[in-house]
Amino acid sequence: xxxxxxxxxxxxxxxxxxxxxxxxxxxxxxxxxxxxxxxxxxxxxxxxxxxxxxxxxxxxxxxxxxxxxxxxxxxxxxxxxxxxxxxxxxxxxxxxxxxxxxxxxxxxxxxxxxxxxxxxxxxxxxxxxxxxxxxxxxxxxxxxxxxxxxxxxxxxxxxxxxxxxxxxxxxxxxxxxxxxxxxxxxxxxxxxxxxxxxxxxxxxxxxxxxxxxxxxxxxxxxxxxxxxxxxxxxxxxxxxxxxxxxxxxxxxxxxxxxxxxxxxxxxxxxxxxxxxxxxxxxxxxxxxxxxxxxxxxxxxxxxxxxxxxxxxxxxx
Amino acid sequence: xxxxxxxxxxxxxxxxxxxxxxxxxxxxxxxxxxxxxxxxxxxxxxxxxxxxxxxxxxxxxxxxxxxxxxxxxxxxxxxxxxxxxxxxxxxxxxxxxxxxxxxxxxxxxxxxxxxxxxxxxxxxxxxxxxxxxxxxxxxxxxxxxxxxxxxxxxxxxxxxxxxxxxxxxxxxxxxxxxxxxxxxxxxxxxxxxxxxxxxxxxxxxxxxxxxxxxxxxxxxxxxxxxxxxxxxxxxxxxxxxxxxxxxxxxxxxxxxxxxxxxxxxxxxxxxxxxxxxxxxxxxxxxxxxxxxxxxxxxxxxxxxxxxx
Numbered sequence: 001x002x003x004x005x006x007x008x009x010x011x012x013x014x015x016x017x018x019x020x021x022x023x024x025x026x027x028x029x030x031x032x033x034x035x036x037x038x039x040x041x042x043x044x045x046x047x048x049x050x051x052x053x054x055x056x057x058x059x060x061x062x063x064x065x066x067x068x069x070x071x072x073x074x075x076x077x078x079x080x081x082x083x084x085x086x087x088x089x090x091x092x093x094x095x096x097x098x099x100x101x102x103x104x105x106x107x108x109x110x111x112x113x114x115x116x117x118x119x120x121x122x123x124x125x126x127x128x129x130x131x132x133x134x135x136x137x138x139x140x141x142x143x144x145x146x147x148x149x150x151x152x153x154x155x156x157x158x159x160x161x162x163x164x165x166x167x168x169x170x171x172x173x174x175x176x177x178x179x180x181x182x183x184x185x186x187x188x189x190x191x192x193x194x195x196x197x198x199x200x201x202x203x204x205x206x207x208x209x210x211x212x213x214x215x216x217x218x219x220x221x222x223x224x225x226x227x228x229x230x231x232x233x234x235x236x237x238x239x240x241x242x243x244x245x246x247x248x249x250x251x252x253x254x255x256x257x258x259x260x261x262x263x264x265x266x267x268x269x270x271x272x273x274x275x276x277x278x279x280x281x282x283x284x285x286x287x288x289x290x291x292x293x294x295x296x297x298x299x300x301x302x303x304x305x306x307x308x309x310x311x312x313x314x315x316x
Numbered sequence: 317x318x319x320x321x322x323x324x325x326x327x328x329x330x331x332x333x334x335x336x337x338x339x340x341x342x343x344x345x346x347x348x349x350x351x352x353x354x355x356x357x358x359x360x361x362x363x364x365x366x367x368x369x370x371x372x373x374x375x376x377x378x379x380x381x382x383x384x385x386x387x388x389x390x391x392x393x394x395x396x397x398x399x400x401x402x403x404x405x406x407x408x409x410x411x412x413x414x415x416x417x418x419x420x421x422x423x424x425x426x427x428x429x430x431x432x433x434x435x436x437x438x439x440x441x442x443x444x445x446x447x448x449x450x451x452x453x454x455x456x457x458x459x460x461x462x463x464x465x466x467x468x469x470x471x472x473x474x475x476x477x478x479x480x481x482x483x484x485x486x487x488x489x490x491x492x493x494x495x496x497x498x499x500x501x502x503x504x505x506x507x508x509x510x511x512x513x514x515x516x517x518x519x520x521x522x523x524x525x526x527x528x529x530x531x532x533x534x535x536x537x538x539x540x541x542x543x544x545x546x547x548x549x550x551x552x553x554x555x556x557x558x559x560x561x562x563x564x565x566x567x568x569x570x571x572x573x574x575x576x577x578x579x580x581x582x583x584x585x586x587x588x589x590x591x592x593x594x595x596x597x598x599x600x601x602x603x604x605x606x607x608x609x610x611x612x613x614x615x616x617x618x619x620x621x622x623x624x
Contacts, residue, residue: 067452121621131444132620135444135447139617139620143613149479150479150602150605153472153475153603160471164471168466243459244455244459292463296463297463300460300463303456310453
């Protein structure tokens with residue numbers, strides 16, 4: 001057993017005990033109800049953890065740095081614009097108008113479509129610069145954000161609260177059926193994704209090295225960006241935008257696991273994410289009884305950690 | 317350029333829901349003059365000043381960081397001013413505008429310092445990477461502001477303040493923007509120094525420039541301008557990015573020479589966007605943050621994709 005696998009087993013133990021504490025703590029009299037609602041939350045957290053872990057680690061490898069997350073590409077702006085439009089058109093009845101399954105499917109497709117559009121915009125022009133792709137995604141995201149915030153201004157405060165509920169990831173009101181569908185899509189993507197982790201190991205060496213070692217660089221970048229797009233879309237459509245969560249957990253993982261092997265890094269990162277989310281949810285819900293959504297707190301903490309990383313490390 | 321600005325500004329004075337024509341002014345109609353002096357005049361003045369301020373700030377920031385794609389939008393400055401303003405509203409609700417301005421300024425200044433440090437520590441000087449990090453930095457400041465806003469249940473109000481909009485400008489509520497004037501004058505006086513700073517730290521020290529002082533002065537002016545503009549009008553994205561880039565494409569990089577052009581084009585751009593926003597769904601208005609955001613964003617995309 002190597003040091004890395006030892007650490008992963010340890011992380012699994014911590015994650016499992018976090019989950020059992022979360023599920024079993026103070027079940028109360030109607031334990032069946034509590035058990036049911038808590039397992040749904042755990043299911044959602046598990047899906048989000050896998051999505052965030054794979055997409056962030058793969059993305060950071062492709063861009064060759066540790067301070068970016070796929071959320072900067074504008075997926076979440078597409079999601080928010082769609083949610084705002086729904087409420088704008090249907091008012092507070094928007095959830096009857098489009099069922100949660102419909103909402104999930106449409107948002108996922110819209111986000112994946114957005115990613116496609118981005119690639120087309122870039123590759124048609126023969127520009128193969130990763131960072132340019134990101135910056136354009138970011139600018140389009142800013143544009144969409146401006147549009148959503150204009151629409152949000154026009155909403156009456158009641159309807160705005162419906163939108164605000166969608167602004168921050170929350171594990172509290174998740175439709176049970178969605179978890180099944182999300183899990184199905186995720187399983188397929190993850191199987192494909194994990195088969196190619198060794199290519200990520202090569203891509204981490206940089207463009208020239210990767211080509212030198214016989215990797216079709218452009219094709220692989222496209223493949224991984226597509227996988228990332230699908231995963232970010234699933235997780236965003238399921239619970240809402242998670243923004244800087246990936247930044248926090250991926251860097252924690254690099255600190256814990258000092259390895260470059262992606263088939264170890266990604267599972268470890270998923271475990272770290274699960275621990276952070278379950279632990280955070282537990283503390284926020286039961287211990288401090290906060291009304292602030294946990295994702296807002298995580299964004300805040302993740303942001304502070306990001307600043308610390310930027311200011312501490314000399315080399316980026 | 318100057319005449320174009322003058323013409324559109326005069327035009328902007330006469331656009332609005334209440335009828336106003338040159339005859340009314342010549343006849344010294346008291347009601348009409350009142351509209352002119354309380355609403356129209358302040359609005360046009362603040363448009364011009366905000367346009368000048370943001371585009372000049374963008375130009376200076378591009379020189380200080382030596383990156384064409386850095387601007388108030390892509391360095392987190394707008395978000396920093398927002399965070400400062402929000403801190404003021406939440407913790408000192410009765411303190412009035414002066415303290416709020418100071419807080420917004422202070423936070424913006426600190427954020428600019430941090431951003432410069434970040435730019436310094438980036439080893440890969442990829443021209444696209446720096447604005448990417450800057451936008452990310454802005455996102456983080458914004459998440460801090462959101463965290464506060466959610467706790468105080470004022471997310472919608474915060475978004476409403478921050479939407480760039482000049483329709484709420486009336487006499488007595490916009491004078492703060494005059495604070496950007498001295499900053500712009502200083503910028504003009506030190507234009508040559510900023511040009512030298514744009515050539516790099518070693519080079520400017522070699523030429524006998526007091527690098528930290530000039531750098532600090534630049535950041536001071538930029539932060540002051542951005543914070544007063546955000547307080548009076550809100551977010552106006554992309555202006556400080558697009559205008560200086562287009563002007564430098566045509567006229568080159570000597571700040572002293574192009575500063576007036578940048579200032580005038582920025583003001584012109586903003587006044588025109590404002591007129592468009594006021595006419596499209598007349599008698600209602602589209603906030604200028606939206607019109608500038610869309611027009612500016614598209615121009616920026618074109619600039620990026622055409623870049624060789």
